[in-house]
Amino acid sequence: MKSTSWKHLPGPDDTTRVSLSNGIMILTRSNFNSPSVSLGGYISAGSMFDPPEKLGLAHFTALMLMRGTHRRSFQEIYEVLESAGASLGFGASVHNVNFGGRALAEDLPLLLQILAESLCQPVFPPEQVERLRSQLMTSLAIRNQDTGDLADMAFEEILFPNHPYGRPEDGHPETLERITREDLANFHQRHYGPDTLVMVIVGAVEADQAVDAVQQALGAWDNPAPQRPPSLPPVQPLQATVRRHITVPGKFQTDLVLGTHGPRRVSPDFMAASLGNSILGQFGLMGRIGDVVREKAGLAYHAHTSLSASIEGGSWDVSAGVNPANLQRAIDLILSELKRFIQEGVTEEELRDSQANYIGRLPLSLESNAGVVNALLNIERFQLGLDYYQRYPDLVQSVTTDMVLETARRYWNLDRLAVVSAGPEMPADPAAVNDAA
Amino acid sequence: MDEVTKTQLPNGITIHLKEIHTAPIISHWVWYRVGSRNETPGQTGISHWVEHMQFKGTPTFPSSVLDKAISREGGVWNAFTHLDWTTYYETLPAEKIDLALNLEADRMVNSLFDPKEVESERTVIISEREQSENEPFARLDEAVQMAAFRAHPYRHEVIGLREDLLKIQRDDLYRHYRTYYTPSNALVAVAGDFDTAEMLDRLANIYGPLPASPLPVHRPPAEPPADGEQRVELTGPGKTTYLRIAYHSPAASSPDFFAFSVLDSLLSGPTSLNMFGGGGISNKTSRLYRALVERELAVSVHGGLSATIDPFLYDVNIIVRQDRSHEEALAGFDDQIRRLQDERVRDEEIERAIKQARALFAYGSENITNQAFWLGYAEMFADYHWFTGYLEHLERVTPDDVLRIAQTYLRPENRVVGVYLPTGEEAEEEIDDEID
Secondary structure (H helix, E strand, C coil): CHHHHHHHCCCCCCCEEEECCCCCEEEEEECCCCCEEEEEEEECCCHHHCCHHHCCHHHHHHHHCCCEECCCEHHHHHHHHHHCCCEEEEEECCCCEEEEEEEEHHHHHHHHHHHHHHHHCECCCHHHHHHHHHHHHHHHHHHCCCHHHHHHHHHHHHHCCCCHHHCCCCCCHHHHHHCCHHHHHHHHHHHCCHHHCEEEEEECCCHHHHHHHHHHHHCCCCCCCCCCCCCCCCCCCCCCEEEEEEECCCCCCEEEEEEEEECCCCCCCHHHHHHHHHHHHCHHHHHHHHHHHHHHCCCEEEEEEEEEECCCCEEEEEEEEECHHHHHHHHHHHHHHHHHHHHHCCCHHHHHHHHHHHHHCHHHHCCCHHHHHHHHHHHHHCCCCCCHHHHHHHHHHCCCHHHHHHHHHHHCCCCCCEEEEEECCCCCCCCCCCCCC | CCCCEEEECCCCCEEEEEECCCCCEEEEEEEECCCHHHCCCCCCCHHHHHHHHCCCECCCCEHHHHHHHHHHCCCEEEEEECCCCEEEEEEEEHHHHHHHHHHHHHHHHCCCCCHHHHHHHHHHHHHHHHHHHCCHHHHHHHHHHHHHCCCCHHHCCCCCCHHHHHHCCHHHHHHHHHHHCCHHHEEEEEEECCCHHHHHHHHHHHHCCCCCCCCCCCCCCCCCCCCCCEEEEEEECCCCCEEEEEEECCCCCCCHHHHHHHHHHHHHCCCCCCCCCCCCCCCCCCHHHHHHHCCCCEEEEEEEECCCCCCCEEEEEEEECCCCCHHHHHHHHHHHHHHHHHCCCCHHHHHHHHHHHHHHHHHHCCCHHHHHHHHHHHHHCCCHHHHHCHHHHHHCCCHHHHHHHHHHHCCHHHEEEEEEEECCCCCCCCCEEEEC
């Protein structure tokens, strides 16, 4: 049975990768198991282009694209999509503006038509700009009450000072306030063009038909002088441990994020770090961290680790939601697990388990159209090669316990951490009794 | 949605199977007809807690083995407790599926409920509860549900009341487990890359020997008819006002349910029946979005209808614009309810709701885990035909039906209006400590 498993994984044989004459890169793979299609893609127009005083500009621009085009009003755009049971949406990350959508296969041309109008011909109607601004302001107010968001945001700010990775893509109320309609139109004019556009289509459509459909919708798009991405400042290591608590009155739980820098996605350390991260706080019921903080101590409902690897850098963190009275105890337990992780590393058995998990779960993560879209976007974004998922088992198997240990030591220094909590006021006496305990 | 094999083992376990050969994967679900609906006063949250204890081990699969076994094989697994049901699933590479069958059959009868594990799980569940207490909408949800029901157990959130979570003991949990986790109260659903005859043999071998026991009898107290609009007001930190309006809605098995689904679709956007398969369809052309967000009374509006054994709630959640009051948003909402009660919807609006439902089914059929979910889901509150006939039922809905639903159910005396009023209190500026 095993030998047949791999034919389900995307590879050079069943994935088409072609570029149009205007530079648009298309990746497509057919799947006729369900009468639907998913698409996804990106353009290099993310928040790294934001002027600091107008942080949130890329995000605001992306969300305005579907609020009126030369051909259709906001309501007309959504009338077309929703009547077909289709969906399409945009959002900004640091590097890119990303989009994703899906439709019944019969409606792919319609979906691409709306996508093309949104990308090429948005008109930024003034009334819609103000309506969206008000919605974004409310989102920021909600974010400012969300203990998890506040902790994550402060964590990234400490890790990446003076760097786009340390700034929230959705900006701050005072920066959002400064953004004008002209800023949005200019940002679109300057940064949106076919030459950095990557588009992935997966589903019940033949590859040549998918490529033709993109050619028809976007083949004529031309934007002569898009800007090159700015060069980002290097990521600086932490010089000491930084401890920050954000008091959010009226809350019941404290969110904790504790961590450091991680490898870039293309770093040779990535796979060893990823497997180490799995053992530390993902595998089974959230790895060693889940076992100690949740299963044994009963301190938290969620306690796990994550590795976030991007183009210029990454982060590696432990997060947990705890009763305020248990905060210090949770931090101590996590630190002692981290100490064990960098002193003793992982066992052969732990590594084998996580390797088996990584390889075994591939068919599962790639069964839906959206799963394959993500896989192909990942391949393109980090130039992993069309045969990446076929080489993947070997890549995973090549990691040794020594490599995990070396990688853990390279990134974790327990004297140089960012430790952030957000929640109710910190108890004066850390031993304060939790009535639940 | 076709070619499903349905059978029952002599000990009472119901079995639903569907072969799907699109990927080398099998998804296996065990459903129990138990949820917060089966709880009694003082024991709220016990069904969910039992679900947590099912991950704490049996003599054959101690917890330390259990939590690694599935992951090691590249599988995923989880469990959910809802109002009417509790379900456990494992999705694995096809050749590894016996592990899931053995594990579920074993923990149907052999879970240990070690007193020490009960205590550590108590604080985990309280922590889960505190996590949602941080969220304004979750607090509002709990308050509105409590106001909507006086007698029926739907009055309580599945997670349970804090005071009950502090009080429930190991023997309470074990009794609940032994009462409801029995073959006659269980449904096993398997979808994926297998041969039906072979799979039936395996299931009979593994689940067949479990001893039969009588079907648990539980009739929750009937809810008296609502006799007037109720208002609930909460206050909390922040700058944002939240509004939740909940109407008593029909049971899933009621003929009214499908017309109500059409109404939901055009009033607040379609509700997806997929548990896996990501996202739904946006609702920017729904009547409420146009009336509240486009007219700048609110920044978002979402609604949803739940399929349940007993009548539950149709709820609409609104985030009010910062420069508007909740009264203004509610007045805008009420205009749209009156419109539904006064004017027939157009045939095209119904056709649109059907197309949206068709698309959501297509997305949901992209993955085997979701297809296996569908095999058992509808059996928990109606029967499998409810699901297979869903689109046909929608197609039979007429504008008169929708009018009648609006006039019958969307009356003010049939609802609870909950509002979360912000105090304006904000997160405080932080100060860093550098620790050298």
